Amino acid sequence: MSDTANTxxxxxxxxxxxxxxxxxxxxxxxxxxxxxxxxxIWWIENRNNDSVAPSGSEYGARQIDPKxxxxxxxxxxxxxxxxxxxxxxxxxxxxxxxxxxxGHPVVLNFWAxxxxxxxxxxxxxxxxxxxxxxxxxxxxxxxLQEGKxxxxxxxxxxxxxxxxxxxxxxxxxxxxxxxxxxxxxxIDANGVIQSVYRGPLQDxxxxxxxxxxxxxxxxxxxxxxxxxVPAASGASGGx
Amino acid sequence: xxxxPSSAGPTSKALRSQSWSRTLNLVNPLRAVWWLFTNxxxxxxxxxxxxxxxxVGVLVPQMPVTVRGDQGLEQNWLDTxxxxxxxxxxxxxxxxxxxxxxxxxxxxxxxxxVVSSGAYVISRFPGIWASISRPRKRxxxxxxxxxxxxxxxxxxxxVERLEGVLRARRYKVYRTDEAGATYLFADRFQLxxxxxxxxxxxxxxxxxxxxxxxxxxxxxxxxxxxxxTLPVFAVSNPNxxxxxxxxxxxxxxxxxxxxDYRADLIIYDRGTEVKRCSSTVNTPCTYNGYHFYQExxxxxxxxxxxxxxxxxxxxxxxxxxxxxKSPSPRVKVTGDDGSVLLEGAVVLPESVNxxxxxxxxxxxxxxxDRTLTFWxxxxxxxxDKLVVFEPGSGDAARATLSAGQxxxxxxxxxxxxGLEDVPSIVDDAVPxxxxxxxxxxxxxxxxxNVAFGTARTSAxxxxxxxxxxxxxxxxxxxxxxxxxxxxxGEATTIDGLEYKFERQAEFxxxxxxxxxxxxxVWIGAFAIVVGLAITFWVPRRRLWAKITSARTALAGQSxxxxxxxxxxxxxxxxxxxxxxxxxxxxx
Numbered sequence: 001m002s003d004t005a006n007t008x009x010x011x012x013x014x015x016x017x018x019x020x021x022x023x024x025x026x027x028x029x030x031x032x033x034x035x036x037x038x039x040x041i042w043w044i045e046n047r048n049n050d051s052v053a054p055s056g057s058e059y060g061a062r063q064i065d066p067k068x069x070x071x072x073x074x075x076x077x078x079x080x081x082x083x084x085x086x087x088x089x090x091x092x093x094x095x096x097x098x099x100x101x102x103g104h105p106v107v108l109n110f111w112a113x114x115x116x117x118x119x120x121x122x123x124x125x126x127x128x129x130x131x132x133x134x135x136x137x138x139x140x141x142x143x144l145q146e147g148k149x150x151x152x153x154x155x156x157x158x159x160x161x162x163x164x165x166x167x168x169x170x171x172x173x174x175x176x177x178x179x180x181x182x183x184x185x186x187i188d189a190n191g192v193i194q195s196v197y198r199g200p201l202q203d204x205x206x207x208x209x210x211x212x213x214x215x216x217x218x219x220x221x222x223x224x225x226x227x228x229v230p231a232a233s234g235a236s237g238g239x
Numbered sequence: 240x241x242x243x244p245s246s247a248g249p250t251s252k253a254l255r256s257q258s259w260s261r262t263l264n265l266v267n268p269l270r271a272v273w274w275l276f277t278n279x280x281x282x283x284x285x286x287x288x289x290x291x292x293x294x295v296g297v298l299v300p301q302m303p304v305t306v307r308g309d310q311g312l313e314q315n316w317l318d319t320x321x322x323x324x325x326x327x328x329x330x331x332x333x334x335x336x337x338x339x340x341x342x343x344x345x346x347x348x349x350x351x352x353v354v355s356s357g358a359y360v361i362s363r364f365p366g367i368w369a370s371i372s373r374p375r376k377r378x379x380x381x382x383x384x385x386x387x388x389x390x391x392x393x394x395x396x397x398v399e400r401l402e403g404v405l406r407a408r409r410y411k412v413y414r415t416d417e418a419g420a421t422y423l424f425a426d427r428f429q430l431x432x433x434x435x436x437x438x439x440x441x442x443x444x445x446x447x448x449x450x451x452x453x454x455x456x457x458x459x460x461x462x463x464x465x466x467x468t469l470p471v472f473a474v475s476n477p478n479x480x481x482x483x484x485x486x487x488x489x490x491x492x493x494x495x496x497x498x499d500y501r502a503d504l505i506i507y508d509r510g511t512e513v514k515r516c517s518s519t520v521n522t523p524c525t526y527n528g529y530h531f532y533q534e535x536x537x538x539x540x541x542x543x544x545x546x547x548x549x550x551x552x553x554x555x556x557x558x559x560x561x562x563x564k565s566p567s568p569r570v571k572v573t574g575d576d577g578s579v580l581l582e583g584a585v586v587l588p589e590s591v592n593x594x595x596x597x598x599x600x601x602x603x604x605x606x607x608d609r610t611l612t613f614w615x616x617x618x619x620x621x622x623d624k625l626v627v628f629e630p631g632s633g634d635a636a637r638a639t640l641s642a643g644q645x646x647x648x649x650x651x652x653x654x655x656x657g658l659e660d661v662p663s664i665v666d667d668a669v670p671x672x673x674x675x676x677x678x679x680x681x682x683x684x685x686x687x688n689v690a691f692g693t694a695r696t697s698a699x700x701x702x703x704x705x706x707x708x709x710x711x712x713x714x715x716x717x718x719x720x721x722x723x724x725x726x727x728g729e730a731t732t733i734d735g736l737e738y739k740f741e742r743q744a745e746f747x748x749x750x751x752x753x754x755x756x757x758x759x760v761w762i763g764a765f766a767i768v769v770g771l772a773i774t775f776w777v778p779r780r781r782l783w784a785k786i787t788s789a790r791t792a793l794a795g796q797s798x799x800x801x802x803x804x805x806x807x808x809x810x811x812x813x814x815x816x817x818x819x820x821x822x823x824x825x826x
Contacts, residue, residue, distance in 0.1 A: 026361060114469045114481065116557065120668050120679070123547070123554040130550075145479035147510025150468055159552030168509050170475030178474055203679050 059095070060171030061086050068099055070190055070232065077176050079195055083108070083187045086172040088142070088165040091151055096140075096165055099191065104138045105226035107219075108185040110173060112144045113154045115181040117200035122158050124203055124219050129162045132223060136189075138162070144181060145170055186222035189231035195222050276351075276358035285352045292348065296339035299331070307338065346453075349446050356443045360436050367432050376413050376424035378783045378794065386783075386794035388803035390811050392818075396791045398423070401784065401814040408810070410782065423784035434773030441767035448759035457529070457753040464540050464558035465744040468507075471529065471751050481507040482531060485515070487745035489536040489691070502533045502747040518749065528753050535748025537562070538691035539662035541684060541713050542741040545670045549735055555670050558744045561662035561686050568615060568625045569659040572605065573652045580605045580651070583688035584659045585613045586714040588722035598626075601714075601722070609651075611636065625655045662686045672734035675718055682717035690743050713740040774798070782807070791816070 064075055064085040075082045083106075087097045098106070109125055111118035129139040139162035143151055146166070155164055167173050176185070184197040201218040216224070275281055300320065306312040320337070321328050335342040383389060398414070398421045405412050410425035461469045463484035471480040483505040490498040499519070506514040506526045516524035516531075523530040537560060545555035565586070572581040587599035597617040604610050614626035623642050629635040629649055636649030642657040663685040671680045688711050715723040718733055725731065725740035732738070780803065782795040793811065797803035812818045 112470065114467065119556065123552065123670075126550075126552060144475060145470070145509060146468075146481060147507055147512070149512060150481070150483075150507070150510070157553040157556070159550055166510065167475075169477050170479060173475040180474060 057087075058171070059086075059088050059168065061175035062097065064099065064191075068102060068191060070192065073192065077185075077193065077196070079193050081193055082191045083185060083193050084172075084175050086165075086167075086175065088167055088172060091143075091148060091155060091164040091166065096163060098140075098187075101138045101140070102191055103189050103231045104136045105189050105223070105229070106185075106187040107137065107139045107223065107226075108142060108187055109139065110142045110144060110167075110176070110178055110181055110183045112146055112181055113150050114146075118182040119158075121182060121201040121203070121219075122160070124201055124217065126159050126161070128219055128223060132227070133162075135227065137223065137227065140165060142167055142172065144173055144178075184219075184222065186226045188226040188229035190229065192229070194225045194229065197222060273358065273362075276355045277362045279359075282352075282355045282359060285348065285355055289348055289352060292339060292345060295336060299336050299339070301339065302337045307341070346450075349450065353443050353446045353450075356439045356446075360439050360443070364436060367436065371429045371432055374424065374426055374429065374781070376415065376783075377422055380785065380792075382783070383785060383792035383794045386796070388795040388797060388807055390791075390793040390804065390807040392791045392811065392816055393789060394791060394816065395788050396784075396786055396811060396814045396816055398786055401786070401810070404810050404813045405782070410780065419787060421784075421786045423782070423786070425780075425782040425784070427780040428777050429779070429781075431773050431777040431779040434770045434777065437766050437770030438774065439770075441763045441770055444759050444763035444766060448756035448763060451759060452754055452756035455753070455755050457751070459751045460534070461749045461751060462535070462537075462560075462746060463502075463749055464542070464560070464746050466542070467558060478527075479509055480526070480529065481510075482749060482751070483507070484747050484749070487536060487747040489538060489745070497536065500533050500536045500747070502749060504531055504749070506531070523752075528755060530752045530754075532750045532752065533747055534750045535746075537746035537748070538743075539686055539689060540744035540746050541686050541711075542744045543684070543713070543715075544739045544741055546737040546739070547735065548732060548737050554736070555668075557666070558746075559664050559666055559684055560746055561664040561684060563663045563665075564660035565663040565685050566658040567601075567661040567685070567687060568613060569656040570613070570625070570627075571654040571656065572611070574607075575650050580607075580609075581611070583712070584661050586661055586685045586687050586712070586722070586724075587613060587615055588683065588685065588714050588716040590617065602724075623658075627653055662689060669717070670736055672718055672736055674734050680717070682715055685714045685716075686743065687712045687714065691745050711743040775800075780806070 062085045064082065068085075069075060069082050073080070073082050075084055077084065083098060085098050087095060089095050098108070107125065107128070109118075109121075111122070113119070125139055125141070129137065133139075141155075141160060141162060141164040143164055143166045145168055148166070151164060151166070154160075176183070179198065182200055184201060185193055186195045186197070188194050197218055201222075203217055300323075302313065302316055306316045317328055317332055317337070324331060331337060335344075339345055383391065401423065402412050402414065405423070405425045408427065410427045411429075413424040413426075415422040415424075459471055459473075461471075461482065463469055463482070465484050465487055468481050468483040471482060472478075484502055485505050486503040488499075488501040488503075492498050502518045504514075504516055504518055504524050505512060506516070506524070508527065514524070514526045516526075518524040518531045518533045520533055523532040525531070539561040540558045541561060542556070542558040544553055546552065547554050567584040567586050569584045570581065571579065574580050581603055585601050585603055587601040589600045591598045591600045591614070598614040599617050600612060600614045602610060602612050610630060612628045612630065614628060616622060616624055616626075625640045625642075627636060627638045627640065627648070629637065634649050636651045636653065638646045638648045638653055640646055640653065640655035642655060645652060645654040647653075663683065665681055665683050667681045668679050669682040671677055671682070690711050710726045713725045715725070715738065718738065723731055723733075723738065725738070727740055727742050730737050730739035775798075778797075778801065780795060780797050780801075782793060784794075785792045791811070793807045795803050795807055797806075808816075808818055812820075
């Protein structure tokens with residue numbers, strides 16, 4: 001190969017040039033091709049991103065205002081932690097942050113129209129909201145990545161009167177480490193997660209289980225827990 | 240192997256220099272690696288290893304995808320292999336022989352083969368291209384003595400005539416006259432040298448396609464009811480799509496074999512409708528690299544909605560897949576005037592004990608306010624009997640029939656054709672009326688006289704085809720003491736809950752696949768076919784000639800399978816050389 005024949009002065013210079021050329025051919029070109037391919041893939045993955053808030057930033061998880069984090073608590077998705085904040089578009093065309101509802105107990109329900117257990121538990125949520133909204137309870141239906149074409153008729157049929165927010169790109173669901181649908185967070189007036197329910201909220205079953213027949217439903221237990229926590233002074237909507 | 244004319248006559252100094260350079264190269268680790276990957280023997284070793292391991296992967300059963308990752312399932316699967324492999328099962332599992340293609344070392348071997356092939360292409364291409372674009376037009380005299388194909392004669396060939404012969408054989412000819420000698424260089428199909436590179440590139444592309452498939456391929460089966468929507472990805476994905484089954488069609492042969500499936504789909508990309516298309520088994524609907532194949536059809540679905548009449552809200556809406564079967568008597572009832580009053584399977588949802596015997600019983604309302612009840616003994620010995628009893632007196636119809644029997648009673652002609660399997664299912668999450676316990680609970684659903692899903696009722700759009708024998712009938716057991724029977728569009732209200740049988744619906748099994756290696760496989764297949772065709776069929780030739788007034792020397796290169804020495808003699812003969820025709824042996 002030419003770059004090994006560097007036995008004379010002139011040839012040595014030529015050999016150096018060949019090394020540079022060889023480097024370009026063997027390293028720079030392949031790297032350029034890989035970067036180009038990665039760029040195309042990135043473009044394909046990220047084009048048509050219409051999940052953008054009026055502020056210009058994409059809808060999704062938001063850094064929570066430190067003033068809204070009670071002393072000694074951390075932001076997270078486990079019980080006893082402060083629920084992560086988000087900014088999402090709502091079904092009625094507006095947008096909401098979770099911290100807008102600070103001061104109210106919140107039932108945050110992740111759902112989708114295609115999710116059969118979500119459909120199953122939906123009447124319970126509708127009834128609970130109708131029953132407790134006068135007492136300050138907020139129910140948020142956080143739809144996972146569907147369009148208004150699908151959500152609106154569903155919400156109408158099921159009589160959903162509470163806010164429905166749309167997590168179009170799944171960013172907020174990822175922030176909440178969502179493993180499946182439905183998942184329901186019971187968040188007290190101070191933004192602290194009191195309980196998390198993964199799976200459908202069980203209604204009273206028509207069976208021979210006496211405890212099941214006389215006991216409270218999962219939803220009622222969760223609501224009781226967050227309604228029992230008073231709002232700390234100064235707790236109010238953020239953002 | 241062809242002798243390289245450029246290697247003819249290196250000086251001893253140059254040889255020492257090359258040797259020293261090679262030593263330096265091997266000391267430099269990067270160059271040593273480069274040398275290894277450009278080494279043909281190493282490449283052959285890699286390919287042989289790949290072939291051997293792939294053979295093992297084919298001959299040894301591989302752990303199914305559905306089992307992998309679950310320790311319990313894996314152990315159960317391994318237990319089933321003990322019968323075949325005995326005490327070797329555990330060591331084979333430890334060595335990864337049941338998951339050959341998932342092993343890291345297999346991936347590394349593939350990567351090494353790609354690198355080796357790539358290195359081969361990169362290292363050989365400059366030389367080959369130089370050979371094509373700047374061929375060596377003169378060779379040392381010694382080459383005429385050692386070339387793999389050569390011809391020498393103590394006579395001078397007519398140079399112009401030889402040039403003519405070469406051009407007639409599609410050679411490009413270059414001529415140099417110098418110091419009493421004429422040198423010719425003739426080249427034919429010089430680009431064919433790229434055939435080998437093309438074949439190597441094909442190997443790279445094939446392996447890359449396997450890697451792409453391994454890393455990037457996606458496959459998700461969906462089972463959709465008409466009007467329902469499912470996401471392509473299980474939970475959350477930045478490129479989430481949903482697919483709605485707008486309509487499903489199927490056609491069946493008289494023997495019940497499916498003839499054709501089709502599904503009309505609506506595809507949503509992150510909530511926005513982006514495509515409407517039809518999908519079949521062989522012609523998938525495609526969007527954004529994802530192919531939506533129809534792989535299954537199921538015709539026995541019933542869409543039921545339950546509305547709370549106090550609020551007007553829907554509290555339940557599901558399309559139930561009635562995948563179980565309930566044997567039910569199929570009857571035909573005609574009136575005096577021959578009009579068909581009832582034809583189809585009669586569901587017997589109730590259990591009635593008369594004291595003498597236990598029966599499964601059902602009811603059917605005929606046009607003209609007549610009602611028939613049907614009873615079937617709930618014991619094995621009489622289960623082929625059907626009792627027809629019309630409440631009332633006088634001319635009421637009363638009959639006991641066996642399968643295949645027809646009787647006349649009460650002005651009706653009643654035929655019992657035999658038992659028919661009626662699609663059924665139990666759903667555990669149905670809102671129940673307060674009188675049935677309230678909350679949610681179980682109810683039995685049976686769908687008789689189905690419109691879709693059988694050869695008898697054919698397929699297609701319900702409004703076009705319809706049921707051959709009237710509307711489907713949904714019988715619900717568990718809402719109230721009596722069974723509830725609904726036709727499509729009918730509703731009944733029980734304790735403030737309105738139960739509505741919206742329609743019989745069909746299901747389609749849609750398999751969503753993405754395999755971006757498809758195009759790579761096609762490119763690789765094209766490259767290897769073209770590369771091999773060029774290598775084996777394009778008659779590439781290269782010839783050098785030195786002609787003096789007293790001597791002619793020809794030397795040439797060709798693929799090893801060609802008898803180029805004979806071609807050289809033929810060309811020399813055609814140019815006027817005195818060579819007997821019968822001489823045809825190789826030198």
